[in-house]
Amino acid sequence: MRRQAIRDDGTIDDGVSDLGHAVKSAVSRLYSRFRSERPDGDLGDGALEVLALLDRGGPQTLTALSEHHRVTPASMSQTVNRLASVGYAVRARDPDDGRRVIIRATPMGKRLSQAARTRRNAWIDDRLGELSDDERETLAAAAVILKRIADA
Amino acid sequence: MRRQAIRDDGTIDDGVSDLGHAVKSAVSRLYSRFRSERPDGDLGDGALEVLALLDRGGPQTLTALSEHHRVTPASMSQTVNRLASVGYAVRARDPDDGRRVIIRATPMGKRLSQAARTRRNAWIDDRLGELSDDERETLAAAAVILKRIADA
DNA sequence: TATTGTTATACTCTATAACTATA
């Protein structure tokens, strides 16, 4: 009889090739954990990621933002609405193409983005500090691969 | 002058220790990608993950489900409402403690869960198939570490 | 006509607050 074990997520580990599930499960669980460890009072994830891109990558059109974050332009327009309503971003017409809208972070939005990044990385930084050097190297290598897959 | 590069997410890679950001960014980007690659017609992520746990891990109390998924009992109660409203899960009173509610997947819910898992792993399985053996080993090792961090 | 963006509407998932029922 084959050895079986119930994983933390309730699925069965039967020893068969199952890397896809392992990666998806680890990513989903860790993403949930990031959410539950999120400091109160911050913007939501979507809005903060858009603000970070505007802060560090410069002004962007709505379409560029929506493609980068893999959401529809309609969804991104609403995220920009949220950022604009609290003064963290502003819209301006593109002078070269009146159909385009250029979105940029305000100085207040940039300050918020930078402060939030430090706050929100605190939890994962603490966890990584508890690992061995070998484990950190593994994660550094894996992060590169995962990023490449995500952006392919 | 220090070499700098703008990352895909718009932040600056200044070569300084930054593993926390790399991991968080890779996980967030990949999670977004999972969402955008999700087949139409499936349940949402939260509901499907609960259904998978009920299918493979057996019946659970509401509190157990909410703790496993790191959400409030109130949130989990609503996710169970969604599953129950379409016939994928049912509630029953715990005969030993009338305060408790036992939630279990119906046969239809179990079938849906198993079919959905295959559908939803198809994208990541394809991507992993394009990697080298070394890269897959790195991801397998990283998945274990990330899972441990997420569940700590 | 094609492209860019917006608004209206709706669904999922989450939270807090206030509540009921049982121990």
Added chain:
DNA sequence: TATAGTTATAGAGTATAACAATA
């Protein structure tokens, strides 16, 4: 009193459909 669960309400984030403005 403490524990287990629910409902009401609200907000973020997502989608599709229908629309306006510009190229």
